[in-house]
Amino acid sequence: MIGDEMSVLAAAHPQPRTRLLGKTGLQVSALGIGTNKWQQGKNDAAVFETYRTCLDNGFTFFDTAEVYGFGKSERLLGECLRRDRRPAIIATKFAPFIVRRSKRHLLKALDASLNRLGVASIDLYYIHFPHFGNHFELADAMAEAVQAGKVHHVGVSNFGATQMRRIADRLARTNIQLAANQVHYSLLHRNPESNGVLEACREVGASLVAYFPLAGGKLAAASGGRNARLQALPDLLARVAATHNATPAQVALNWLLARDPCVIPIPGASHSNSAKQNIGALDWTLTAEEFAAIDVASGGGR
Numbered sequence: 657m658i659g660d661e662m663s664v665l666a667a668a669h670p671q672p673r674t675r676l677l678g679k680t681g682l683q684v685s686a687l688g689i690g691t692n693k694w695q696q697g698k699n700d701a702a703v704f705e706t707y708r709t710c711l712d713n714g715f716t717f718f719d720t721a722e723v724y725g726f727g728k729s730e731r732l733l734g735e736c737l738r739r740d741r742r743p744a745i746i747a748t749k750f751a752p753f754i755v756r757r758s759k760r761h762l763l764k765a766l767d768a769s770l771n772r773l774g775v776a777s778i779d780l781y782y783i784h785f786p787h788f789g790n791h792f793e794l795a796d797a798m799a800e801a802v803q804a805g806k807v808h809h810v811g812v813s814n815f816g817a818t819q820m821r822r823i824a825d826r827l828a829r830t831n832i833q834l835a836a837n838q839v840h841y842s843l844l845h846r847n848p849e850s851n852g853v854l855e856a857c858r859e860v861g862a863s864l865v866a867y868f869p870l871a872g873g874k875l876a877a878a879s880g881g882r883n884a885r886l887q888a889l890p891d892l893l894a895r896v897a898a899t900h901n902a903t904p905a906q907v908a909l910n911w912l913l914a915r916d917p918c919v920i921p922i923p924g925a926s927h928s929n930s931a932k933q934n935i936g937a938l939d940w941t942l943t944a945e946e947f948a949a950i951d952v953a954s955g956g957g958r
């Protein structure tokens with residue numbers, strides 16, 4: 657009986673609302689906010705409300721990119737920053753398309769992002785995806801941006817384990833710590849556990865920022881569609897959610913947070929209801945038994 661009571665208490669226990677971004681010393685909200693569906697001129701009112709809801713609850717780690725809506729997401733986030741002067745932590749990304757992979761290209765794109773966001777510096781600047789060559793010129797451009805005070809911390813996105821170790825080594829030459837690798841990671845896509853990226857993040861001391869953590873909303877639904885095999889996981893998420901008076905989306909985010917302290921999921925939200933629900937994921941904790949059952953139902957990281 658005492659054991660049962662203790663497990664209920666542990667399960668209801670709220671989680672820390674912040675996590676360290678790699679070894680940078682910067683504390684960010686334990687869940688970030690993805691903004692790839694923010695489209696200036698289309699959903700401004702809903703986005704302003706979402707932004708306010710996040711800040712009211714201490715969720716201040718916003719993720720954007722120059723390519724989202726061809727700059728519209730950055731512009732709208734900049735508008736949020738101007739309207740609501742409370743501090744926020746901004747991450748954005750440089751896209752190294754085939755015609756723009758030089759230091760000059762990165763520094764020019766950075767200035768354009770700063771301009772759209774209306775800020776003098778960016779907290780976390782990522783290389784959005786790898787290319788086939790080495791990334792030393794881009795790493796050196798990042799280092800120059802840090803020295804110029806335009807970027808505080810440097811990350812990569814969609815990089816494999818070897819690629820991220822190489823760039824971490826290159827940055828270390830200028831005493832810059834690779835802060836994060838942002839990769840696709842959810843209960844329906846556990847590749848970072850098997851392809852070495854999670855292990856590399858731990859080893860290098862970088863955060864694993866998990867994008868698509870709700871599989872585009874699929875993990876928020878209580879149905880796996882027509883495929884009976886895929887129905888086991890949503891059924892389990894719904895059952896666990898009911899035990900905690902929570903939602904399947906909260907369970908899915910909770911599981912990622914419990915998987916490793918270096919993981920920082922960034923669920924996308926363009927409506928304040930989504931943001932409110934996701935913030936609530938930190939109000940309680942999965943039991944060890946629930947964690948293990950979800951682990952098995954989602955493929956055990958294979």
Ligand SMILES: NC(=O)c1ccc[n+]([C@@H]2O[C@H](COP(=O)([O-])OP(=O)(O)OC[C@H]3O[C@@H](n4cnc5c(N)ncnc54)[C@H](OP(=O)(O)O)[C@@H]3O)[C@@H](O)[C@H]2O)c1
Nearest residue numbers: 690691692867868869870871872873876923924926927930
């Ligand atoms: N680095 C990369 O290559 C890369 C690639 C893809 C995405 N990203 C980043 O990762 C972020 C997250 O990915 P994502 O937005 O594509 O996918 P996601 O987080 O898996 O899902 C977002 C979708 O789920 C909905 N949603 C969010 N919370 C919900 C909740 N509690 N209940 C029900 N529905 C909910 C959202 O609705 P509403 O929008 O209506 O609120 C949105 O449609 C992006 O915004 C972006 O910043 C990075």
